[in-house]
Amino acid sequence: MQERKTYSSSRFNFDLPYLLDVQVNSFNRFIQAGVLPKERKNEGLQKIFKETFPITDVKEQYSLEFEGYTLGVPKYSIEECQKRGMTYAAPLKAALSLNIFEGEGEDRKFKEKITNDVYIGDLPLITRNGTFIINGAERVIVSQLHRSPGVSFDEETHTNGKRILKARVIPYRGSWVEFLIDVNEAMYINIDRRRKIPATILLRAIGFSRNNDIVKLFYRSEELPIGSEDIEERILWEDLVDPSTGELIAEANTVLTPVILKRAQEAGHKKIKVIANLDQNPVLHNTLNADPTSNEEEALFRIYTLIRPGDPPNVATARTLLERLFFDDKRYDLGEVGRYRMNSRLKLEVPMSTMTLTQDDFLSIMRNLSALFENEGFLDDIDHLGNRRVRS
Numbered sequence: 001m002q003e004r005k006t007y008s009s010s011r012f013n014f015d016l017p018y019l020l021d022v023q024v025n026s027f028n029r030f031i032q033a034g035v036l037p038k039e040r041k042n043e044g045l046q047k048i049f050k051e052t053f054p055i056t057d058v059k060e061q062y063s064l065e066f067e068g069y070t071l072g073v074p075k076y077s078i079e080e081c082q083k084r085g086m087t088y089a090a091p092l093k094a095a096l097s098l099n100i101f102e103g104e105g106e107d108r109k110f111k112e113k114i115t116n117d118v119y120i121g122d123l124p125l126i127t128r129n130g131t132f133i134i135n136g137a138e139r140v141i142v143s144q145l146h147r148s149p150g151v152s153f154d155e156e157t158h159t160n161g162k163r164i165l166k167a168r169v170i171p172y173r174g175s176w177v178e179f180l181i182d183v184n185e186a187m188y189i190n191i192d193r194r195r196k197i198p199a200t201i202l203l204r205a206i207g208f209s210r211n212n213d214i215v216k217l218f219y220r221s222e223e224l225p226i227g228s229e230d231i232e233e234r235i236l237w238e239d240l241v242d243p244s245t246g247e248l249i250a251e252a253n254t255v256l257t258p259v260i261l262k263r264a265q266e267a268g269h270k271k272i273k274v275i276a277n278l279d280q281n282p283v284l285h286n287t288l289n290a291d292p293t294s295n296e297e298e299a300l301f302r303i304y305t306l307i308r309p310g311d312p313p314n315v316a317t318a319r320t321l322l323e324r325l326f327f328d329d330k331r332y333d334l335g336e337v338g339r340y341r342m343n344s345r346l347k348l349e350v351p352m353s354t355m356t357l358t359q360d361d362f363l364s365i366m367r368n369l370s371a372l373f374e375n376e377g378f379l380d381d382i383d384h385l386g387n388r389r390v391r392s
Contacts, residue, residue: 022390023130023141031123037068037095045069049094051330059104067095067115071123078127085136089122148389149338151345151365152380153372158183167369169342169357174332175325177357179369186286187366191325194306198291199366200284204299205322206359211288212239212252215275217363218284218370222276226265232256234274235285242267253288283370326357337389345380 030044040046046069053066072091081088100112124132131138149172156164160183167179178190179199188196200214208214221237224230234256240249242263249267250260256274264272278285293299300318304311307321324331333355334342343350346364371377380387 020130022143024126024128027126031071033071037070040068051333053096060108061101061104063099063101065097065099067097069094069120070117074125078133081133082136082138086133087122087124087135088127088133089124092120092123093117094120144391145388146391147382148341148387149335150341151361152382152387153368153377154382155372155379165369165372167365169361169365170338172333172335172338177326179365181283181369181373184286184290185283185373186290187283187369188287191303191306197302197306198287200287200291201293201299201302202362203366204291204293204296205303206362207296209296209299210239210252210294214284214288215252218281218367219278220276221273223271223273225271226261226269231261231272231274232258235278237273237275240264240269240272244268253285281370281374283373329356332356 032040032044032046035041042050049066049069053064055064056062070093072093074088074090076084076086076088078088080086094117095115096118097113097115099110100114101108102111103109124134126132127138129138131140133139147170149170151167151169154166154168156166158164162183163181164183165181169177175192178193179187180190180196181187187199189199189202190196203214203217204210208217215237219237224234236250236252236254236256238252240251240254240260241247242249244267249263250256254260256272261272275285293302297315300315300322301313304313304318304321307325313321326332334357335355336352339350339352339355342348342361343352346361346368348360348364350358350360368377372379
């Protein structure tokens with residue numbers, strides 16, 4: 001090797017790093033070839049198998065489970081593959097167990113377990129130069145900069161000059177979700193770039209069924225006597241109920257009118273709780289007014305018809321669809337980076353092992369977006385390298 005000469009006047013001398021380490025080390029972490037099957041970390045190929053298995057039938061009488069995988073020895077060397085026009089690869093085998101049960105329900109009993117090594121296919125291997133030999137030709141994987149998984153807040157300017165605030169949740173795998181506050185100062189949600197719907201529909205679907213529950217999540221209360229001058233046209237913070245009969249006089253988020261005030265006074269109410277900070281932030285009030293649903297069932301149906309139009313839903317199938325969209329770890333994955341960035345940006349303490357979205361995630365995103373409407377908080381620069389990741 002020739003000696004490298006430098007004519008720089010700088011007294012600092014840095015060794016040139018081995019730039020192919022990124023590719024080689026990434027592939028080695030992916031296959032974990034030198035690690036015993038039981039000692040492998042839950043990443044790369046091991047994670048893919050773990051996410052796929054177990055596989056069960058509809059009646060759950062057969063269950064196919066993953067035990068581990070092994071990589072064999074390549075049949076030809078790198079030089080031979082280049083000469084013969086072959087792919088430099090190693091056979092990949094997985095140890096799978098078939099558990100057989102008999103009976104159904106409470107009578108279901110374990111019957112038999114069959115374990116075998118199953119040939120999956122040939123896995124191309126990386127060379128010392130960070131390349132792959134495919135059909136005798138040397139190929140490389142080009143590293144790309146992708147938007148990092150997690151949540152980011154951004155804004156656009158409408159043609160009328162008003163701000164449109166956006167929050168976008170990008171998963172490693174699964175449906176994209178975008179929250180936005182439009183020119184009418186109402187918050188909407190967009191799932192997989194379909195038609196937008198009021199964001200409170202999602203809140204109803206995940207457990208906050210009534211207006212009474214949603215208003216208390218975002219607004220502070222103020223108690224005013226019924227006879228005060230400024231109580232008319234104020235917005236109810238909670239449901240107004242007749243204490244003697246239990247009858248609902250007016251629902252939360254309703255504008256107080258002379259008729260409602262008269263009924264409340266007849267029912268024995270002397271003070272009423274109203275929303276305190278509505279002038280600063282009317283977003284959720286406007287969103288509830290734009291929301292055509294009134295309970296969890298209607299909200300589930302609305303989301304179902306948005307995702308699968310023309311297919312008649314029922315409560316069970318609609319709830320299952322919603323769970324598969326955001327709460328099923330086999331279909332939705334934020335990744336470790338996405339969960340870390342989500343917790344850091346939203347100041348949450350969701351366990352790092354939770355790779356799906358949670359109620360706290362949705363609530364915190366909506367609260368942060370609502371705070372941005374009041375000029376509190378900060379926006380993210382999507383072009384900043386801190387919001388990008390290298391995919392190789």
